[in-house]
Amino acid sequence: MRLVVEHRYGGILIPVFAIRTSADLGIGDTAGVCALLDWCAAHGVRILQTLPIQELGPDYSPYNAVSARALEFGLLDVRPESLPDLDPGVYAAVLAEEDVDSLRAGSVDYEGVRALKARLLEEAFRSFEAREVGAETDRALAFRAFVERESDWLEDYTLFRVLMEENGGSPAWEDWPAEHRSPERARRWWESLGGPRRQALEERRQFHAYVQWLAHEQWGRVRETAEARGVALMGDMPYGVSRASVDVWARQHLFDLEWSGGAPPEYTFRGDPFVEKWGQNWGIPNYRWEEHQREGFAWWRDRVRHLTRFFHAYRIDHVLGFFRIYSFPWKPDRNDEFVDLSPEEVARRTGGRLPGFLPHADDTPEHRAANQAHGERLLRMLQEASGEAAIVAEDLGWVPEYVPETLQRLGIPGFRIPMFCREADGRYADPRGYPRLSLVQPATHDHPPLAARWIELWRAADAGDGGALKELHHLMEFAGMPGVPPPRAYTPAVQEGLLRAVFRAGSYLAVVLLDDVLALTTRYNRPGTRSEENWTARLPWTVEALGRDPVAVAHGARLRRLLMETGRWGDVPSADSV
Numbered sequence: 001m002r003l004v005v006e007h008r009y010g011g012i013l014i015p016v017f018a019i020r021t022s023a024d025l026g027i028g029d030t031a032g033v034c035a036l037l038d039w040c041a042a043h044g045v046r047i048l049q050t051l052p053i054q055e056l057g058p059d060y061s062p063y064n065a066v067s068a069r070a071l072e073f074g075l076l077d078v079r080p081e082s083l084p085d086l087d088p089g090v091y092a093a094v095l096a097e098e099d100v101d102s103l104r105a106g107s108v109d110y111e112g113v114r115a116l117k118a119r120l121l122e123e124a125f126r127s128f129e130a131r132e133v134g135a136e137t138d139r140a141l142a143f144r145a146f147v148e149r150e151s152d153w154l155e156d157y158t159l160f161r162v163l164m165e166e167n168g169g170s171p172a173w174e175d176w177p178a179e180h181r182s183p184e185r186a187r188r189w190w191e192s193l194g195g196p197r198r199q200a201l202e203e204r205r206q207f208h209a210y211v212q213w214l215a216h217e218q219w220g221r222v223r224e225t226a227e228a229r230g231v232a233l234m235g236d237m238p239y240g241v242s243r244a245s246v247d248v249w250a251r252q253h254l255f256d257l258e259w260s261g262g263a264p265p266e267y268t269f270r271g272d273p274f275v276e277k278w279g280q281n282w283g284i285p286n287y288r289w290e291e292h293q294r295e296g297f298a299w300w301r302d303r304v305r306h307l308t309r310f311f312h313a314y315r316i317d318h319v320l321g322f323f324r325i326y327s328f329p330w331k332p333d334r335n336d337e338f339v340d341l342s343p344e345e346v347a348r349r350t351g352g353r354l355p356g357f358l359p360h361a362d363d364t365p366e367h368r369a370a371n372q373a374h375g376e377r378l379l380r381m382l383q384e385a386s387g388e389a390a391i392v393a394e395d396l397g398w399v400p401e402y403v404p405e406t407l408q409r410l411g412i413p414g415f416r417i418p419m420f421c422r423e424a425d426g427r428y429a430d431p432r433g434y435p436r437l438s439l440v441q442p443a444t445h446d447h448p449p450l451a452a453r454w455i456e457l458w459r460a461a462d463a464g465d466g467g468a469l470k471e472l473h474h475l476m477e478f479a480g481m482p483g484v485p486p487p488r489a490y491t492p493a494v495q496e497g498l499l500r501a502v503f504r505a506g507s508y509l510a511v512v513l514l515d516d517v518l519a520l521t522t523r524y525n526r527p528g529t530r531s532e533e534n535w536t537a538r539l540p541w542t543v544e545a546l547g548r549d550p551v552a553v554a555h556g557a558r559l560r561r562l563l564m565e566t567g568r569w570g571d572v573p574s575a576d577s578v
Helices: 030-042 088-096 100-104 110-133 138-149 151-166 183-192 195-229 246-250 273-278 289-294 298-307 332-338 343-350 365-386 402-410 450-462 466-478 492-503 550-565
Strands: 009-013 047-049 232-238 255-263 280-287 313-317 325-328 356-358 390-393 414-416 438-440 509-513
Touching: 009 232, 030 047, 030 195, 047 509, 088 110, 100 110, 110 138, 110 195, 138 151, 138 195, 151 183, 151 195, 151 246, 151 298, 195 232, 232 298, 273 280, 273 332, 280 325, 280 332, 298 365, 332 343, 365 390, 365 402, 390 414, 402 414, 450 466, 450 492, 466 492, 492 509, 492 550
Parallel strands: 009 047, 009 509, 047 232, 232 313, 313 390, 414 438, 438 509
Antiparallel strands: 255 280, 255 325, 325 356
16 A cells, blocks of 8 residues: 555544543553554554554553564453453452553553453453463464564564563663663573573563564554555654663664753743753653664664554654654753753853754854755665655754655655644645645644644633634645634634645645544643643544544544545545555
8 A cells, every 4th residue: 555646635633542442441542543444444544553552661652662673561451352362250259350441531540441452351361371372373483483483573572571670660760770771781681591481481571472463463453454454554753762762772882872962942832941941851862873874784774674564654753864864962850950051051051062053053164065965865775775665754843955855855745734724824835836845734633633723722722822813824824714813713614624724735735633523622742841741632522432422423523525526535545545
């Protein structure tokens, strides 16, 4: 299945965790994705975009995973009908001991949900070992084949997961005992263990491998379902990986732990004094690109090939980093130390180093040329590794002119966010003039949905902000209603006008938050904050209710009509293109 620029596609964006079904356990899962694919097919939606699905770290951010390849077990469907190793009676008994209704209500309780699913997976694994492994069944042989096939990353991963358990569940390997801080030391420690102790830990490694086998099987079935429905799955590949991850622990020579990647200060995200002054310090280690090149970029190629097993396309989060990355000479846990300091005071504490772009600032023609060549070389490598999977580049932020030029030359669509595409007088540029090789999206997971933004603007206007009132008029013009006073409520007419403008855009890809389709105000993430509400919001309706509730049905009908009206509706495509 391929996305081809000659076609026009309409899609929706929804984090997997936000999908709600009547049978889930408090978080979206693979069964929910399959159910939503049915809804997509029925409404002419041809792309389902989601966020990263790799295993989560302690902050539960999908962009801060503990592995670039291991999949998040919390997103698995652990019902017995999907997990044959789990006895229905055991499943019912475990659920009877839990307050499942509370888990299912409201937002995601990661601690509760993951504890419950881990318990159910443990029960399934015990049954699998007892019934399948000793008998050398087909399932046991399939599991063994998976372990052998994935050994290049699975061996390090399962050892890392056991070491996490040995260290209170923390993936922060730099804080572990010295004997655990590298694969070489950890394997010497492993060999020093007594037989019973090592056997017990080997069982834990087998359990974690088993969970990954299940996850890979389930996501493989999700892809099969998508292809049967004629819907392309678009995944997400963050530029960086977590410092506290198996990738950095196992391949420390590929990462520069002296620098933390992030983004420079910008006007869009406000509220955190450090972010406003210095920028966003994501804490991701910089790459030692010379080491990656020496190894033929094997780690990157393997990462991309793994991702494209499950997704027909993927978004590169922060593609700007491949050209140059805004970097901090300290980790995020020291941000408070620097927030009130001047650049001169910071330099005295860091040996003269200040936050800035690496490998070069765009301050001279030579540096700009070097950054451009660096990024193009890396993106060509990613294209080679991606095969037929399409790449979409999230190119938001401080974008030097050479980035869109490079993307155009490589045939990689960049992003068009209407609120960032303006005429000189502040009015929105006509989206019909957006380049065909682009993806238009009115809001990402980092932005408020349209309804929330409308409410925020009216609140600011009521407080005397003339700029907010002017922006409301700009939005009315964008929605095809110039000169019409903006209503205080986010009305169906305003919603339809805004969505129509997006879907009429010249971009061959148009993807909107499902929240914007449903006129919701849910926000999934506030960049630069560590709010407990980030990454927890869920849809108010189950997928089943989207086809029954009159309000949800009306929203779905509006979407279907707009996709047909704007030429983004099509018959179920062949296996060669979507």
